[in-house]
Amino acid sequence: MQMKHKKRVEELVVKTLMWMAMLLVFGLVISVVWTIFSKGFKAMSWEMVSSLPGGGFYIGKEGGFLNAIVGSLYIVGASTVLGLLVSIPVVFYLNVYLKKSSRTAYIVRLALDVLFGVPSIVYGAFGFTIMVYFGLRTSLLGGILVITLLIIPIFIRTMDEATRNFPREILDATFSLGATKWETLKVVVRQIAPGIATATLLSVGRAIGDAASVMFTAGYTDSLPTSLSQPAATLPLAVFFQLSSPIPEVVDRAYAAALVLTVIVLVLSIGGRLVTHRFSKNKL
Amino acid sequence: MAIEVKNLNVYIKENHILKDVNILFPEKQITCIIGPSGCGKSTLLRTLNRLIDSTEHVRLEGQVLVDGVDVIGSGPEITELRRKIGLVSQRPCPLPMSIFDNVAYGCRINRMYRKHRQLIWNVQKQLQAVGLWEEVRGRVRTPASRLSIGQQQRLCLARSLAVEPEYILADEATSALDPISSKTVEDLFVSLKNDYTILMVTHTLRQALRIADNVVFMYMGEVVESGPADSVFHHPQAELTQKYLSGAFS
Numbered sequence: 001m002q003m004k005h006k007k008r009v010e011e012l013v014v015k016t017l018m019w020m021a022m023l024l025v026f027g028l029v030i031s032v033v034w035t036i037f038s039k040g041f042k043a044m045s046w047e048m049v050s051s052l053p054g055g056g057f058y059i060g061k062e063g064g065f066l067n068a069i070v071g072s073l074y075i076v077g078a079s080t081v082l083g084l085l086v087s088i089p090v091v092f093y094l095n096v097y098l099k100k101s102s103r104t105a106y107i108v109r110l111a112l113d114v115l116f117g118v119p120s121i122v123y124g125a126f127g128f129t130i131m132v133y134f135g136l137r138t139s140l141l142g143g144i145l146v147i148t149l150l151i152i153p154i155f156i157r158t159m160d161e162a163t164r165n166f167p168r169e170i171l172d173a174t175f176s177l178g179a180t181k182w183e184t185l186k187v188v189v190r191q192i193a194p195g196i197a198t199a200t201l202l203s204v205g206r207a208i209g210d211a212a213s214v215m216f217t218a219g220y221t222d223s224l225p226t227s228l229s230q231p232a233a234t235l236p237l238a239v240f241f242q243l244s245s246p247i248p249e250v251v252d253r254a255y256a257a258a259l260v261l262t263v264i265v266l267v268l269s270i271g272g273r274l275v276t277h278r279f280s281k282n283k284l
Numbered sequence: 285m286a287i288e289v290k291n292l293n294v295y296i297k298e299n300h301i302l303k304d305v306n307i308l309f310p311e312k313q314i315t316c317i318i319g320p321s322g323c324g325k326s327t328l329l330r331t332l333n334r335l336i337d338s339t340e341h342v343r344l345e346g347q348v349l350v351d352g353v354d355v356i357g358s359g360p361e362i363t364e365l366r367r368k369i370g371l372v373s374q375r376p377c378p379l380p381m382s383i384f385d386n387v388a389y390g391c392r393i394n395r396m397y398r399k400h401r402q403l404i405w406n407v408q409k410q411l412q413a414v415g416l417w418e419e420v421r422g423r424v425r426t427p428a429s430r431l432s433i434g435q436q437q438r439l440c441l442a443r444s445l446a447v448e449p450e451y452i453l454a455d456e457a458t459s460a461l462d463p464i465s466s467k468t469v470e471d472l473f474v475s476l477k478n479d480y481t482i483l484m485v486t487h488t489l490r491q492a493l494r495i496a497d498n499v500v501f502m503y504m505g506e507v508v509e510s511g512p513a514d515s516v517f518h519h520p521q522a523e524l525t526q527k528y529l530s531g532a533f534s
Contacts, residue, residue, distance in 0.1 A: 099340050169377040177390035178367030190380040
């Protein structure tokens with residue numbers, strides 16, 4: 001009887017603790033979203049998302065931050081494609097060509113874990129040093145390349161984890177039909193499609209929200225970039241610059257920019273989930 | 285068109301997995317390999333099509349003659365060897381694509397057909413050969429993973445047949461299936477032996493008794509006894525075989 005009672009209390013305590021932890025997380029999300037929405041909505045208008053900054057934009061006059069929206073989308077889009085192009089071959093090589101106990105694979109994974117943990121400002125400084133060495137100015141291209149470097153470790157390690165549970169039988173079946181290792185790529189990619197989608201979502205989230213790495217590499221501008229060699233504005237920097245303004249209208253616009261950033265990430269996440277669902281229908 | 289194994293030794297790390305194996309698998313017959321778990325049956329199958337290459341720290345000695353050509357060592361082109369030897373594994377594993385693409389996959393990578401119409405025709409032929417065509421004809425473009433387990437196993441068989449192999453290796457191909465599907469697949473193997481040389485690892489003695497022309501009994505990596513099914517089952521020579529058949533151990 002005593003025992004039974006003890007178990008019930010134990011269960012109750014643990015359950016309460018878990019509920020509290022969950023409430024904390026949930027509350028955090030709600031308050032972040034609430035802050036951004038309530039403050040951002042005031043300054044939000046069609047003009048904000050559809051026009052470039054006018055002459056007096058940074059003292060609270062006319063204009064919007066279309067430059068930052070377009071710049072962010074350019075950089076994220078291009079670096080996601082570049083990142084995938086580099087990462088898929090690496091993941092494929094690590095998992096299909098190298099054996100499980102391979103030293104090379106171990107070292108590559110370790111190196112990627114280190115890169116994963118490197119703060120983005122270091123990537124920015126690294127990119128900046130290289131650009132100075134070659135005598136380059138801040139540009140869209142610089143931003144794209146540095147963001148690509150930033151997200152490659154996320155891409156590879158996330159996809160790698162998805163591929164490590166890859167059923168060995170599928171590879172055996174493919175080989176026994178006469179496939180070379182290279183020819184199994186199609187099968188591997190289809191099987192890990194949900195993993196690729198998850199990796200892409202995580203990478204895009206990191207890429208679009210990072211301010212430190214693009215500050216010195218992509219720079220900032222009030223116009224739309226028309227070539228890779230021109231500087232480009234980004235949303236995180238738009239938030240950063242406007243938030244430090246003493247003028248209340250401009251600070252509100254910082255929240256509006258944050259709102260746009262959040263909505264973009266939200267739309268991408270939901271879209272990504274739908275696409276993943278579509279792609280994973282063939283999965284075993 | 286036969287497979288002959290001569291003095292085959294397989295080591296994985298320090299473990300001697302197959303010990304001096306000598307077997308002849310006669311053509312166009314079903315040879316069942318029986319024996320307790322861990323006796324090296326699966327390793328033997330994986331050696332024949334060299335899938336064992338992907339195992340780490342493995343060392344092979346001896347000869348495996350497929351159509352008179354030794355496949356151990358440098359051997360012939362390994363992809364061609366594997367095309368010639370179909371594999372049906374224990375757990376059905378359709379590729380992550382549609383029913384049609386599963387069967388067509390092997391034809392495509394081996395560039396067997398120039399015209400799409402020939403490919404379609406071959407896919408249909410193989411699906412008919414495994415009795416799946418009537419069940420799936422309206423939905424060959426749907427994911428293979430939606431089929432039942434028994435259907436998936438027959439699909440895997442059709443996929444193997446589509447690349448025109450000469451041999452079929454089956455590694456406990458019916459053990460994951462329900463009794464009815466199991467019977468269907470078993471009957472399929474019997475009907476296929478007119479055209480293919482079939483090597484089958486099985487855990488069920490009764491299955492071997494039903495369909496085997498030849499039987500190989502393995503124990504601890506060695507071939508204890510092999511020969512025509514009738515003589516192995518009814519007049520076993522070795523004491524170990526007698527014990528195994530009587531159910532003294534399994």
